[in-house]
Amino acid sequence: MPDMRFAPPNPLRIADRASGLNAVSVRGYNERLVLSLLLQSKDITRLEIGARTGLSAQTVSVIVRSLEQEGLIAKGEAQRGRVGPPTVPISLNPEGAYSVGISVGHRQVEVVLVDFVGSIRSRTVLPFSTAAQDTNHPQFMSAVAKAIANLPQHLHSRIAGIGLALPGDEAELELTPKAARERFDALQEEVEREIGYPVYVQNDITAAAGGESMFGVAKHLSDYLFFYLGARLHSRLVLNHQIYNTTAAVSFDVGILRLEEEIRKKGNSPSELWERGADWPSFGDAEIAWQRDLLEQMKSSIAALKPFVPVASVVLSSYAPQAVCKAICRELEQAMPGTTAIAGNIERSPKAVGAASLPFSSRFMVE
Amino acid sequence: MRSVLCYGDSNTHGQIPGGTPLERYGPAERWPGVMARELGPGWHVIEEGLSGRTTVRDDPIEGAHKNGRTYLRPCLQSHAVLDLVIIMLGTNDLKARFNQPASEVAMAMGCLVYDIKELKPGPGGSVPEIMIVSPPPMLDDIKEWRSIFASAPEKSRQLALEFEIIADSLEVHFFDAGSVVTCDPLDGFHINGRAHALLGSALAREVEAIGWPDEK
Numbered sequence: 001m002p003d004m005r006f007a008p009p010n011p012l013r014i015a016d017r018a019s020g021l022n023a024v025s026v027r028g029y030n031e032r033l034v035l036s037l038l039l040q041s042k043d044i045t046r047l048e049i050g051a052r053t054g055l056s057a058q059t060v061s062v063i064v065r066s067l068e069q070e071g072l073i074a075k076g077e078a079q080r081g082r083v084g085p086p087t088v089p090i091s092l093n094p095e096g097a098y099s100v101g102i103s104v105g106h107r108q109v110e111v112v113l114v115d116f117v118g119s120i121r122s123r124t125v126l127p128f129s130t131a132a133q134d135t136n137h138p139q140f141m142s143a144v145a146k147a148i149a150n151l152p153q154h155l156h157s158r159i160a161g162i163g164l165a166l167p168g169d170e171a172e173l174e175l176t177p178k179a180a181r182e183r184f185d186a187l188q189e190e191v192e193r194e195i196g197y198p199v200y201v202q203n204d205i206t207a208a209a210g211g212e213s214m215f216g217v218a219k220h221l222s223d224y225l226f227f228y229l230g231a232r233l234h235s236r237l238v239l240n241h242q243i244y245n246t247t248a249a250v251s252f253d254v255g256i257l258r259l260e261e262e263i264r265k266k267g268n269s270p271s272e273l274w275e276r277g278a279d280w281p282s283f284g285d286a287e288i289a290w291q292r293d294l295l296e297q298m299k300s301s302i303a304a305l306k307p308f309v310p311v312a313s314v315v316l317s318s319y320a321p322q323a324v325c326k327a328i329c330r331e332l333e334q335a336m337p338g339t340t341a342i343a344g345n346i347e348r349s350p351k352a353v354g355a356a357s358l359p360f361s362s363r364f365m366v367e
Numbered sequence: 368m369r370s371v372l373c374y375g376d377s378n379t380h381g382q383i384p385g386g387t388p389l390e391r392y393g394p395a396e397r398w399p400g401v402m403a404r405e406l407g408p409g410w411h412v413i414e415e416g417l418s419g420r421t422t423v424r425d426d427p428i429e430g431a432h433k434n435g436r437t438y439l440r441p442c443l444q445s446h447a448v449l450d451l452v453i454i455m456l457g458t459n460d461l462k463a464r465f466n467q468p469a470s471e472v473a474m475a476m477g478c479l480v481y482d483i484k485e486l487k488p489g490p491g492g493s494v495p496e497i498m499i500v501s502p503p504p505m506l507d508d509i510k511e512w513r514s515i516f517a518s519a520p521e522k523s524r525q526l527a528l529e530f531e532i533i534a535d536s537l538e539v540h541f542f543d544a545g546s547v548v549t550c551d552p553l554d555g556f557h558i559n560g561r562a563h564a565l566l567g568s569a570l571a572r573e574v575e576a577i578g579w580p581d582e583k
Contacts, residue, residue: 005481006474009536047578057496057577061540078572088576 030055034063035072035364039214043076043089064090071158072096072116072364092116097158097364100147100197101211101356103165103204103349104184106175106231107274109140110352113147116360118215122150123349125276141194148195161198161359162191165207165351169251171232200358204351205234206245208317210361211354213241216346218315225311227298228350229318229325231257235301239309254294256320262286276348279321295331302336317344319351369579370411371451373399374439376459377557378502379416384551384559385510388418396560401567406574413446421459422475428464436475439482447488451574454479455500455544457526458556461519469522473529480537496577498540500570501530503548503562509555516556523556542573 033053037044044052050060067073073096076089097116102109109126124143148159166184167173173181192199202210209226212218218226222241228234232255237244256273263270263286272280280287298314305311314332316325325343332341346353373379381397383390394400394414403412417433425431432438435456443449456479460472480497489495505523509516527543534541547569548562558566 006477009473009477009533045578046576047580050578051580056538058538058540061577062535062538065541066535078575087578088572 029366030059031063031067032364032366034060034067036366038073038090038092039360039365040219042091044091045087045089047087049090070096094119095155095158097160097360098151098155099160099356099359100144100162101165101207101349101352101354101358102144102162102191103207103351103355104167104187105204105351106167106172109143110276110349111140111143111147112349112352112356113151114215114353114356118211118346118353118357120349120353122147123352141191144191144195148197159197160363161200162195163207163355163358164188164191164199164201165204165355165358166201168203168247169205169232169234169249171251171253172230175231175257198359200362202355202358203245203247204354205236205249206243207354207358208346208350209236209238209243209315209354211346211350211357212315212317212344213238213243214357214360215353216315216317216344216350217342218344221313221315223309223311224313224315225302225305227301227314227316229255229294229316229320229328230351231255233294233297237305237309237311252297254290254297256318258293259283259287259290262290276319280324291328291331294328295335298328298332299335302339312338312340314339314341315344316341317346317350319348322347368411369409369450369582370413370446370448371402371406371453371574372413372415372443372446372449373402373453373455374435374442375416375453375455375500376420376502377416377418378458379414379455380418381416381563382418382557384557385553386557392560392563396563398558398563398567398570401564402571402574405568405571410574413449415442415446419459420456421465422456422472423478424460424465424467424475426459426462426464433459436478436482439479440486443483443486443488448490449488449495450490450579451496451498451577452483452488453498453500453570453574455502457530458502458505458519458523461505461522462515463517463519464515469525469529472522472526473533476530477533477537480533480539496540498542498573498577499530499534500542500544501527503545503550503558506550506552506555508552510553512554512556520555540573540577542570544569 046060050057073090074093078088094115094117099114101112111124112120113122114120188199188201205228208228223239226236226238232251234251260270260273263283266286316329318325322343329341329343381392382388399412399414419429419433420435421433423436426433457472460467476499483497484494487494505520507520527545531541547565548558550556551559
């Protein structure tokens with residue numbers, strides 16, 4: 001029986017020092033554990049990584065070195081404290097990995113390219129044609145291809161994949177053009193075939209919650225109730241960083257579609273409502289009435305949850321202007337003392353950015 | 368107080384390039400001395416550098432005492448308790464008399480790691496932190512040493528990768544000395560005073576980066 005200690009070493013981690021990302025199968029659990037931690041916190045030391053993962057200093061050292069050589073993380077400047085040895089903070093390298101996120105709504109399709117820390121590098125919005133036969137397919141594919149082409153060629157090997165956020169809510173699907181559902185179902189395969197990167201699919205609301213968890217205000221929250229204000233109001237429960245995803249989730253007609261109706265009822269034009277990144281003008285009584293109903297619904301959702309899970313934090317994500325979300329959060333906090341309500345800070349394209357977080361979580365994080 | 372053992376060859380001994388084993392940089396100039404200064408009073412740095420030391424091989428010419436493996440155990444026990452063991456060896460294994468490829472030298476480094484893990488000279492009988500340091504590659508011109516070290520310079524350039532593979536596979540710390548210093552042209556395989564200073568401070572940073580919880 002040979003002494004297995006002296007079998008050939010297993011150079012898996014460093015066998016391939018090419019510039020791209022390592023193959024998925026190579027990334028072990030411990031490496032994912034370290035990356036998960038780094039996706040959550042900036043500037044942590046090897047000592048902290050060890051303390052928070054339970055890994056030994058030597059294991060952390062090996063993993064950090066290999067991630068550094070792969071270009072996924074970067075060491076900061078040594079910090080000299082008043083006591084103790086200087087510490088070297090470690091963070092993700094923003095240029096270490098990229099991801100494309102696609103969200104398909106009933107009015108438009110959004111395509112974003114984000115870097116490893118969630119900064120949007122490019123963004124395209126396409127109208128979703130309402131004519132049933134008309135498909136925006138070629139235009140759509142070229143938008144995805146363009147998002148990738150905008151990235152310098154030498155960084156293409158750093159694209160972790162493409163995330164696709166698809167609506168699953170029955171009421172929202174009703175709003176989409178006829179046969180859109182079938183088109184959605186075929187998208188994953190089509191994008192994979194035509195663009196050539198792995199495609200990760202998720203429900204759009206769950207993806208948006210994932211985006212806030214990975215890049216946004218929910219980064220440090222382990223338990224919270226997530227609201228997404230779109231055409232309708234959606235919610236997801238997040239416990240211990242896990243988003244509970246279910247096809248049985250219901251949505252409420254107190255969203256932006258409802259505000260649109262209210263504005264029309266008053267004889268005004270709601271055209272600014274669906275624009276991304278633009279501030280809303282004051283819609284007067286219509287907005288007040290809508291906000292009241294929206295708040296009522298949010299309050300009742302929180303109250304219904306309370307006997308089972310005492311969630312103290314609420315995140316409200318939307319493409320609506322952040323000022324609007326912040327005002328709603330303020331009202332909610334006033335109405336429900338003890339609740340912290342935070343407006344999401346992934347503005348304009350929370351679903352698409354959430355979609356872009358999918359390849360990162362699949363390839364770099366622990367389940 | 369933490370203790371670190373610096374286990375190496377002539378480049379840890381502080382042999383002056385182009386000189387003999389008796390011509391040696393002073394304690395404060397040698398890399399363990401520099402590292403001690405950089406680490407500060409919380410660390411006790413132990414120097415164990417022997418000219419001609421190999422990883423695991425009795426030297427048929429210079430003598431069996433050059434074998435780094437046989438001396439490692441008594442050395443560890445003499446200096447226990449150790450928080451960290453830094454091993455920088457490998458150059459002497461490339462002498463023509465041993466006829467070894469770089470990968471075999473790395474395997475031998477692995478042996479030393481296993482021996483430390485077995486002996487457990489760390490606090491409370493634990494395995495101490497272990498850091499493998501690959502020596503700086505030899506220069507092509509090794510003067511009158513070229514027959515003793517026939518074909519060694521090329522192999523010495525492969526040591527860093529081979530050592531890193533073994534360090535990864537055994538999960539120990541690794542540092543490539545060649546990333547901060549080069550050998551002195553006077554003999555092509557010893558490091559000069561300036562290199563000792565650079566290596567000492569680079570290793571101090573590596574030691575700190577390991578992260579040391581406050582001592583109880």
